[in-house]
Amino acid sequence: MDLPSGVRNFSYAKDMAIFRTKAHWALLLLLLVLIFTSPLYLGNHWLSVANLIGITIIAATGLNILTGYCGQLSIGHAGFIAVGAYTSAVLTNRFEMPFLVGLISAGLLAGFVGMIFGIPSVRVKGFYLAISTIAAQIIIIWVINHWTSVTGGFNGIPVPPAEIAGITFISQGSQFYLIIGITILVIFFAKNLARTKVGRAFVAVRDNDLAAEVMGINLFRYKLLAFFIGCFLAGIAGSLLAHWIGFLSAENFRITDSILYIGILIIGGLGTTIGPIFGVIFIRLLEKGISFIAPTLESTFDLPAGFTTGIGPMVFGLVIILFLILQPRGLAHRWQLFKASYRLWPFSY
Amino acid sequence: MNLKKLLKVTGLVCLALMLTSIPLLGAGCDSGNKVKVGFSICYTGVAAEKGRPMGNAKLDCMKYINEELGGVAGYEIEVIWRDNEYNAAKAATIINELMDAGSLLFTTNSSAMMTASATTANREAFPGFAVFSTPSLTNPPQHIYAQMPDYGDDWAAFANYYLDNIWQGEGKPKMALHLLNNSTGAGARAAAELLAEDMGIELLPIEEHDATTISEIASLTRIKALEPDVLYISSTPQPTSIIIKDAVDLGIYPGVTIGLGHAGITSQLIELAGADVVEGVYGVYPTVNWDDDVPAMEKMKEYCLEYHPEDYGNMDYITSWAEALIVVEILRLAIENVGVDNLTPQAVEEYGFKMLDNFDVGGLHGPVSYTEGDNRLSKSVRVFQITSGEISPITGWIEAPQIPYVFD
Numbered sequence: 243m244d245l246p247s248g249v250r251n252f253s254y255a256k257d258m259a260i261f262r263t264k265a266h267w268a269l270l271l272l273l274l275v276l277i278f279t280s281p282l283y284l285g286n287h288w289l290s291v292a293n294l295i296g297i298t299i300i301a302a303t304g305l306n307i308l309t310g311y312c313g314q315l316s317i318g319h320a321g322f323i324a325v326g327a328y329t330s331a332v333l334t335n336r337f338e339m340p341f342l343v344g345l346i347s348a349g350l351l352a353g354f355v356g357m358i359f360g361i362p363s364v365r366v367k368g369f370y371l372a373i374s375t376i377a378a379q380i381i382i383i384w385v386i387n388h389w390t391s392v393t394g395g396f397n398g399i400p401v402p403p404a405e406i407a408g409i410t411f412i413s414q415g416s417q418f419y420l421i422i423g424i425t426i427l428v429i430f431f432a433k434n435l436a437r438t439k440v441g442r443a444f445v446a447v448r449d450n451d452l453a454a455e456v457m458g459i460n461l462f463r464y465k466l467l468a469f470f471i472g473c474f475l476a477g478i479a480g481s482l483l484a485h486w487i488g489f490l491s492a493e494n495f496r497i498t499d500s501i502l503y504i505g506i507l508i509i510g511g512l513g514t515t516i517g518p519i520f521g522v523i524f525i526r527l528l529e530k531g532i533s534f535i536a537p538t539l540e541s542t543f544d545l546p547a548g549f550t551t552g553i554g555p556m557v558f559g560l561v562i563i564l565f566l567i568l569q570p571r572g573l574a575h576r577w578q579l580f581k582a583s584y585r586l587w588p589f590s591y
Numbered sequence: 592m593n594l595k596k597l598l599k600v601t602g603l604v605c606l607a608l609m610l611t612s613i614p615l616l617g618a619g620c621d622s623g624n625k626v627k628v629g630f631s632i633c634y635t636g637v638a639a640e641k642g643r644p645m646g647n648a649k650l651d652c653m654k655y656i657n658e659e660l661g662g663v664a665g666y667e668i669e670v671i672w673r674d675n676e677y678n679a680a681k682a683a684t685i686i687n688e689l690m691d692a693g694s695l696l697f698t699t700n701s702s703a704m705m706t707a708s709a710t711t712a713n714r715e716a717f718p719g720f721a722v723f724s725t726p727s728l729t730n731p732p733q734h735i736y737a738q739m740p741d742y743g744d745d746w747a748a749f750a751n752y753y754l755d756n757i758w759q760g761e762g763k764p765k766m767a768l769h770l771l772n773n774s775t776g777a778g779a780r781a782a783a784e785l786l787a788e789d790m791g792i793e794l795l796p797i798e799e800h801d802a803t804t805i806s807e808i809a810s811l812t813r814i815k816a817l818e819p820d821v822l823y824i825s826s827t828p829q830p831t832s833i834i835i836k837d838a839v840d841l842g843i844y845p846g847v848t849i850g851l852g853h854a855g856i857t858s859q860l861i862e863l864a865g866a867d868v869v870e871g872v873y874g875v876y877p878t879v880n881w882d883d884d885v886p887a888m889e890k891m892k893e894y895c896l897e898y899h900p901e902d903y904g905n906m907d908y909i910t911s912w913a914e915a916l917i918v919v920e921i922l923r924l925a926i927e928n929v930g931v932d933n934l935t936p937q938a939v940e941e942y943g944f945k946m947l948d949n950f951d952v953g954g955l956h957g958p959v960s961y962t963e964g965d966n967r968l969s970k971s972v973r974v975f976q977i978t979s980g981e982i983s984p985i986t987g988w989i990e991a992p993q994i995p996y997v998f999d
Contacts, residue, residue: 285687285691286687286690286691287684287687287688287690287691287692289687290683290684290687290688291684294680294683294684387772387799395777396770396772396773396774396776396777396780396799397725397727397774397777397781398706398727398774400710401710412714414687483680486683487679487680487683487707487710487711488710488711488714489706489707489709489710491679491703491706491707491773491774492772493679493703493773494679494680494707529681530684533673533674533681533685534673536674537671537672537673552635554635554674554676555635
């Protein structure tokens with residue numbers, strides 16, 4: 243834990259605190275004020291982008307706990323998000339249960355399903371585990387498509403807006419408070435999880451599972467726990483996604499989305515709490531930038547319709563290549579370097 | 592300077608140029624004397640084979656309307672289009688962007704992307720229509736419309752044609768369905784399951800496929816074992832081409848009659864499968880053919896050949912050219928009825944969409960009307976057959992009656 247030059251702590255509690263200086267608290271306060279007042283000056287469009295960013299951060303944080311901290315590669319994350327989304331949709335639509343019941347059940351069921359597909363992780367790892375999680379994605383989507391009486395099958399299922407204590411979250415602004423509130427809780431949870439015995443056990447399993455086992459870490463327990471937590475958060479994200487879009491179809495949860503989540507972690511930085519946040523914001527804003535600039539270029543330079551639509555795939559390919567070459571540890575590492583140089587400035591050496 | 596530093600500097604310069612150019616690009620775009628419409632187009636993604644020609648057509652047509660006809664009622668039409676990449680979450684943000692930007696209405700190419708946009712649009716009473724539609728979008732009718740008959744109507748039209756003109760055997764013909772695992776397939780399934788028994792058709796167990804399928808040998812082997820008389824496919828061209836090629840390899844076709852829904856029968860299918868493979872395949876489509884002598888054909892051909900010759904012969908280009916003409920007519924009616932100063936999405940729906948009465952889209956497809964309780968704007972289709980690499984109509988317009996679906 244690095245601190246600004248000349249600052250030191252005098253107790254263990256202070257040393258372990260996330261926010262340790264007045265500047266930290268001031269920046270946190272500023273950030274929270276900025277976030278929670280944003281519905282006042284952002285339109286529906288940017289609020290919807292923020293909502294999507296929030297939901298994606300929750301899901302990516304779950305995958306980060308599973309893959310970044312515990313080292314269990316999952317390429318079926320969109321499938322686990324689908325479990326949460328459909329659980330919430332079915333409970334609130336077909337059984338008319340409250341949103342909070344749907345939300346928590348979504349997390350629990352997705353976590354439970356994740357644990358089932360995580361069982362092979364005890365025996366296999368790396369590519370082999372990746373294949374078993376791909377199987378999860380395929381099986382989950384197949385079940386959703388064919389369990390028509392419950393999920394609506396290919397016709398999909400409408401999802402009512404979220405409602406808590408008589409407050410209905412219909413507008414993008416109201417949904418923003420719900421989604422961002424939960425996102426902040428999830429980030430706080432993930433940050434603290436990494437500092438607990440469980441978090442350290444995850445890292446030990448990731449770095450060398452044999453050594454971890456010799457030290458007394460129960461691999462079966464901790465690997466399944468990582469699957470449960472990672473998929474629980476995926477389920478929470480799925481539930482929020484369902485109530486945000488308002489209609490579910492299994493097409494919303496593709497294997498390409500699962501791969502995108504891996505890409506987000508690579509760009510953001512695996513095994514850090516801030517990495518998924520950076521990765522998600524970077525990817526979602528890049529998408530928006532491209533979707534805006536392509537039509538603008540066409541109208542400005544009178545290009546034939548559709549001429550610029552190749553920009554998106556090209557830029558994404560380029561970004562991933564550039565990150566692999568220039569920043570393999572992701573934006574989180576760049577952020578650490580920036581903070582370090584800022585703290586030492588003007589006495590860097 | 593080493594490579595790493597050079598790349599960093601280049602990247603930063605590019606980023607700076609992009610950021611500074613955005614306001615400059617937007618400058619000079621005066622919104623006065625304009626009416627705005629939004630298009631959510633799947634230009635990229637798994638449905639790009641259809642989204643691209645359709646996007647090209649509607650943007651070409653808008654160019655024609657603005658540059659040659661002076662817009663609508665003297666007002667230039669400002670098109671805000673976004674590539675949804677056939678991604679539901681992205682479509683959900685785009686619909687908010689279109690509303691925020693002041694669009695008066697919006698359209699999507701695909702039923703799946705309209706499904707992702709519909710909840711928000713219906714909540715906000717923001718009217719729009721999908722070119723390709725599935726029954727669940729318009730049942731019950733709210734603020735979303737269908738440009739043409741839906742995938743269920745296709746099935747019903749083909750089934751009727753098959754019974755009246757092709758089926759020669761005794762008893763009920765056995766029909767196999769091979770459906771895309773999304774709303775394109777779901778629409779046909781809904782109609783088939785609702786109507787087949789009353790029509791005297793025995794439905795075999797339904798097979799499904801993915802948009803990215805590369806082989807359907809296994810599913811077609813199961814179908815072959817059931818000895819169907821007719822195979823109906825409701826899908827997009829790429830998977831349809833795989834299914835028909837595999838059917839040929841397995842000896843199912845020729846022999847069994849093959850019918851297609853309107854999402855599948857385009858020139859793309861012939862290019863992908865080969866003209867000899869798809870020879871004799873039937874399909875339902877709601878527009879005229881490329882060489883038909885109808886009023887709008889000449890201008891459409893001119894623009895297509897000038898700007899997108901690669902789309903020439905693609906029926907999806909026709910549907911979306913017609914889509915743009917309908918957008919213009921809706922705006923014209925709304926401006927005529929309430930004046931441009933009072934235009935809101937709600938006014939456009941009430942005095943534009945709902946005032947459509949036998950509007951002729953230059954003969955490109957059946958007349959467009961709004962009927963209370965039926966949000967399908969055009970209600971007629973034609974049956975086509977692929978012969979010698981050409982998609983040729985073999986019937987006149989067939990009315991597609993409203994099917995009494997019940998959805999959640």
